[in-house]
Amino acid sequence: MKSGFTPPIGKILQINGQCISLIGNDIDTDRIIPARFLKCVNFDSLGESVFEDDRKTLKGSHPFDLEKNKNATILIVNSNFGCGSSREHAPQALMRWGIKGIIGESFADIFYSNCVAIGIPCFTLPKKSIQQIQKYIDQKFLYLEINLKNSLVKSKDLNFTLEIKESSRKMFLSGEWDATSTLLKNKNLIENKFNDLPYLKFNNHFF
Amino acid sequence: MSQDTLFDKVWDLHKVSSLPGGSDQIFIGLHLIHEVTSPQAFGALRDKNLKVKFPNRTVATVDHIVPTDNQTRPFKDNLAEQMISTLEKNCLQHKIKFFNIGSGNQGIVHVVAPELGLTQPGMTIACGDSHTSTHGAFGSIAFGIGTSQVRDVLATQTIAMNKLKVRQIWCENNLSNGVYAKDLVLHIINKLGVKAGVGFAYEFAGPAINALSMEERMTICNMSIEGGARCGYINPDEKTFSYIKNKLCAPKNDHWEKALTWWKSLKSDEDSIYDDVIKIDASKIEPTVTWGITPGQSIGINQKIPLLDELCPNDKLVAEEAYEYMSFKPGQSIKDFPVEVCFIGSCTNGRISDLRVAAKVLKDKKVSKNVKAFVVPGSEKVATEAKNEGLDQIFKDSGFQWREPGCSMCLAMNSDKLIGNQVSASSSNRNFKGRQGSPSGRTLLMSPAMVAAAAINGKVSDVREFIN
16 A cells, blocks of 8 residues: 555546556456455555455566556556446555546446545546557556546547546536535435425334 | 336436536435445544434344354454444444344345335335345335445435436246246346446346246346446336235335325336337246356356357457356356355345245255355345245255355355355356455356255256256
8 A cells, every 4th residue: 555645635637647557347346355355444454455366366467566557546447347346445445555547448337436436537438549558558658647627638649538427527626526515515405305205204214 | 198217207206406517416215234335434424523314214234244153242253343343333323223133134135125124116225235226126226335425325315326327128928947037137147248237227127027026026136236237126016015015114004005006106107218128038048157257157057158259359358367267168068067165145046935946956855075055044034934934954954054144155254255266156146256255266156946956966057957
């Protein structure tokens, strides 16, 4: 785990950093953080266990173990990344290892919303572009500057326009990705809904 | 005339507001919590100095970490003990109803809520667990959430979410003898792929679905997430209503009549507009077994593991990874492949009807001496019912170990784990690398009846040879 981890707070306008590539489709959250590490009551020590089993199998040659990647912050993945379990421990482990943004062909639904909820923007690109980036990283160091305002990504050699859900982009730009305070603003509407829902009238007290 | 799906109707009913970013604020009618994904959410409430908004809309149980051999407190595993006691403290402090071990109602959260009558048509249901989709079997809109969203539900009873599209999966004809809901859902995931459901809710419909019992419908909706769909549901019918009737938390007397009237009004309109419709012929499905490392990599019992050339380009990368991890050769038969561990249980197939089907296969038979076999009932209620019917004795007589309720080796957060590269025949839902507790363990997913057949023969077998 990187020392001095601080979670993101407020508006996220820009992500700059070195890229790390992880090749494979359908990489599930059990692989990102195996279930035995879920035996915890906080997320603090998850960073060091990210991809634990895959890393052990590859004995030092996993991208997350390579010396050249130790300061990487932008993860490049293929399709259906983060499928499986809803464990937020998966993006929390990635974030605590040092990942601040992810670019992939596609993401599983719950993983994607967990990333939004903890302040990790996930962008998509077509398969060909992802493969081009992954090939590039294989040869050279890739540093990207991602601007969330226009979704443009810049580097020395590569230029792409990233895709991101408009609702997510707006939440990162306004800082409302940390949704609790936004949701709390509608206190009266929530009370009204509670009083109006038909089934709460015949289920008003469970016990 | 209205052309809304049940999903549209329930979503619109629960919509609190449109949020500035374009997502919706959705009210959650029933919130279920357990020990793994809730402690950090309660911690966040404390950090933000917030209270639980509607404590009686949240219900807790303990399932993922519970040992299934010796449940005496404190648990031998200190971390597991810490997690259950944290949940106990949080529920006590926030006045949340907690079904603890020994209450008679503890068990896997997705088994417990339906059997208590908490799960009802037309509700929105959320839980920090991806298999929350199970509850859609009752015509509720139910989905898994992460811990930050658990925090949001506790604090506001709402979450921010984008509305899903709806794909109808129309299942024609009926399943043949020896073919079960598990085979149907594995087949659907294989046909559509593990990411086809991203951005969708799945509506399961058609004669094959109508014919299923409520517990079988739960098996189908449970594995929606394995097809990438966060939410899966079935329009409620008479079977739904009679399953709920007289359950502990079901509406009673006048309330029952009111509930029934409302529930009967809840279904997709006849000419609903779907974003996509897929047709499946249920009569053509064989007992189905996974051979790979995603739940989409499955074949019928008499089929061969696909050659690379037979797969579409997008599936090749993960197929190559699967051949290597599972040590299968392309073109090899799955039938007769030796298994070392047999597990019956989980939120997919740990209910009383699952145990009945497996016990029927096992009656007067013995588990192969090369196999370690164990059955973990989905809940204390399931265990009691099974004992009343003498099923526990049938399992024990055959050589199965009879355990206490919990999630157990579905995800191996307790001491039930594969060792080394053992092969398991498992009635659970995920065959991911390392899923069952060993980084090189290999999982073959199948129906509980097929697990029972595999246990007897010590190898993957066709259960139809036992029941016909």
